[in-house]
Amino acid sequence: MKRVDSILLKVFLCGIPVIAVLAGLSYLYGAGAVSHHAGFGRLMNNFMGLVFALWMVLSMYLCVRLVVSGPFRDQVIAKITFIRERDEREAILTGKAAKTAMLTSLALLILLFCLSCFHVSIYKVPPENAVNGKTGFITLGLGFDLLKNGEQDRPKERIQKQDIFSYRGLPVSGTTVILVLIVWQIVAYNYSMRRLMR
Amino acid sequence: MSKSLLQLKIVNRLHVLRAEQRITQEQLAKEVGVTRATIIAIEGGGYNPSLELAFRIARYFKTDIHTIFSVEEEVQ
Numbered sequence: 001m002k003r004v005d006s007i008l009l010k011v012f013l014c015g016i017p018v019i020a021v022l023a024g025l026s027y028l029y030g031a032g033a034v035s036h037h038a039g040f041g042r043l044m045n046n047f048m049g050l051v052f053a054l055w056m057v058l059s060m061y062l063c064v065r066l067v068v069s070g071p072f073r074d075q076v077i078a079k080i081t082f083i084r085e086r087d088e089r090e091a092i093l094t095g096k097a098a099k100t101a102m103l104t105s106l107a108l109l110i111l112l113f114c115l116s117c118f119h120v121s122i123y124k125v126p127p128e129n130a131v132n133g134k135t136g137f138i139t140l141g142l143g144f145d146l147l148k149n150g151e152q153d154r155p156k157e158r159i160q161k162q163d164i165f166s167y168r169g170l171p172v173s174g175t176t177v178i179l180v181l182i183v184w185q186i187v188a189y190n191y192s193m194r195r196l197m198r
Numbered sequence: 199m200s201k202s203l204l205q206l207k208i209v210n211r212l213h214v215l216r217a218e219q220r221i222t223q224e225q226l227a228k229e230v231g232v233t234r235a236t237i238i239a240i241e242g243g244g245y246n247p248s249l250e251l252a253f254r255i256a257r258y259f260k261t262d263i264h265t266i267f268s269v270e271e272e273v274q
Contacts, residue, residue: 087232088248089239197235 005065005072012062015055022048081186082193093196101189108184112177115170119143122165129160137161143169207270213241215259215266230254 065072077083085091119141127135170177216226223237230251239245247255256263 087236088251089232089236089245 001069002071005062005069008058009062009076012055012058015051015058018048018051019055022052081189083189093193096196097189097193100192101185104188105181105185108181112170117142117144117169118167119169120165120167121163123161123163125161205272207272208246208267209243209270210240210267212237212255212266215261216241219259226255226258229258 062076066076067073083094085094119139121137121139121141123137123139124135125137129135131137212226216223223234223241227234227237231254232251236245236247240247252263252267256266259266
């Protein structure tokens with residue numbers, strides 16, 4: 001299994017340049033541009049599509065293996081995060097740095113959760129809708145949607161209002177948040193490891 | 199933890215023994231299976247070795263563990 005995983009990992013890594021070229025071509029010429037061509041262009045397009053499909057399946061398989069297989073995780077993640085455990089002292093320092101990275105990531109997750117839940121809105125209403133003569137309002141809210149389309153179910157507001165400031169959750173996509181968390185984990189681990197090694 | 203609990207400070211004579219036997223940190227590290235950084239940390243008091251490593255160092259110098267490592271009691 002270890003040998004198979006090692007080969008599949010190499011195939012996955014070799015596929016990255018092909019995927020990069022594919023992404024570059026579709027960005028430059030549009031996703032379906034090549035598929036309308038006949039002959040070699042079409043053949044290449046079909047081949048690239050097959051490579052991409054295989055690469056996607058492979059990436060999913062490797063991600064699952066990373067979660068379930070300890071030795072494979074140690075082999076791959078240790079290289080990505082530059083973990084070095086050459087002796088007992090470095091093993092202790094690795095543990096301490098991992099703890100720091102885990103706790104700071106948890107703190108970041110809590111912050112992101114709060115930022116995605118909190119709603120703040122500052123607005124003005126027309127004088128005829130004033131409450132106690134006041135036309136400026138601040139509304140605070142807590143939005144917790146389990147599903148993505150929760151936003152669409154909200155009733156439309158009847159009062160015409162002029163928004164001064166409006167914050168309704170994080171303005172970034174889920175993919176960006178996940179990417180930030182991955183980078184954060186690696187940076188936090190490396191930073192604390194370097195500090196401990198001094 | 200109790201306030202009156204003693205904080206033990208472990209001191210070592212590793213650099214003295216090393217100097218007496220003219221052994222470099224690199225050589226010692228290689229012999230006991232650790233990195234040079236760990237030897238530097240032990241000598242500087244920044245890291246207390248495990249019992250296993252302490253015994254390995256003692257065995258390397260052909261001496262007793264108490265000859266290298268001793269305890270200074272400190273009240274916290």
